[in-house]
Amino acid sequence: AQTVTQSQPEMSVQEAETVTLSCTYDTSESDYYLFWYKQPPSRQMILVIRQEAYKQQNATENRFSVNFQKAAKSFSLKISDSQLGDAAMYFCATDSNYQLIWGAGTKLIIKP
Amino acid sequence: DTGVSQNPRHKITKRGQNVTFRCDPISEHNRLYWYRQTLGQGPEFLTYFQNEAQLEKSRLLSDRFSAERPKGSFSTLEIQRTEQGDSAMYLCATRTEQETQYFGPGTRLLVL
Numbered sequence: 377a378q379t380v381t382q383s384q385p386e387m388s389v390q391e392a393e394t395v396t397l398s399c400t401y402d403t404s405e406s407d408y409y410l411f412w413y414k415q416p417p418s419r420q421m422i423l424v425i426r427q428e429a430y431k432q433q434n435a436t437e438n439r440f441s442v443n444f445q446k447a448a449k450s451f452s453l454k455i456s457d458s459q460l461g462d463a464a465m466y467f468c469a470t471d472s473n474y475q476l477i478w479g480a481g482t483k484l485i486i487k488p
Numbered sequence: 489d490t491g492v493s494q495n496p497r498h499k500i501t502k503r504g505q506n507v508t509f510r511c512d513p514i515s516e517h518n519r520l521y522w523y524r525q526t527l528g529q530g531p532e533f534l535t536y537f538q539n540e541a542q543l544e545k546s547r548l549l550s551d552r553f554s555a556e557r558p559k560g561s562f563s564t565l566e567i568q569r570t571e572q573g574d575s576a577m578y579l580c581a582t583r584t585e586q587e588t589q590y591f592g593p594g595t596r597l598l599v600l
Contacts, residue, residue, distance in 0.1 A: 380530075411588065420490065421531075421579065421591035467530050474544050475521065476581075476589060478530030 378403045378472045382479035389458045390487050397453045397482050399468030409471045410451045416464040492592035500598045508566045509595045511580030520563050523579040570599045
């Protein structure tokens with residue numbers, strides 16, 4: 377069965393600094409996607425970034441980038457120039473046929 | 489706003505009552521998912537529709553839960569004889585074949 381593990385329940389970072397959120401996964405799929413979603417307090421889940429496993433190049437979306445290590449089954453998210461609006465729960469997920477398998481989330485706190 | 493809407497946004501009910509939630513997908517999205525999320529956890533898969541066909545149901549979906557998607561458009565999730573353990577956020581997500589899942593704002597259920 378597919379699993380996703382986020383070992384950091386909470387992280388904090390100073391505004392304008394860089395922070396990295398960790399995620400490891402296990403899957404038997406040969407072709408799969410990995411995702412980072414953001415869920416601000418009392419607001420809806422929003423896709424931050426997506427990585428296709430067959431692509432070696434790490435995905436980048438503005439201040440957000442990933443470090444995808446396929447052999448190690450690691451998929452970390454780097455947020456550069458952290459902003460107050462980045463404060464949220466961040467979930468790592470992978471797809472398994474018809475559903476997403478989720479980690480438990482990391483709460484990101486931004487210190488002004 | 490992702491374009492996926494859910495109603496109601498909040499529901500308070502007494503134990504034993506029935507409740508129904510609605511999800512309206514992005515119009516061209518043929519796949520629709522229901523998830524349940526409890527506080528501090530990632531979403532858990534409940535069920536999945538492709539067009540009007542319900543293709544998968546989680547073991548979490550007891551016989552008190554039923555979901556429909558008539559005509560492959562909006563979907564409803566009904567919980568009969570609610571229990572306090574049903575208190576959670578119920579999330580709907582939709583996608584096309586190639587796209588990522590887009591989430592609605594969720595319906596927060598509190599069973600007293």
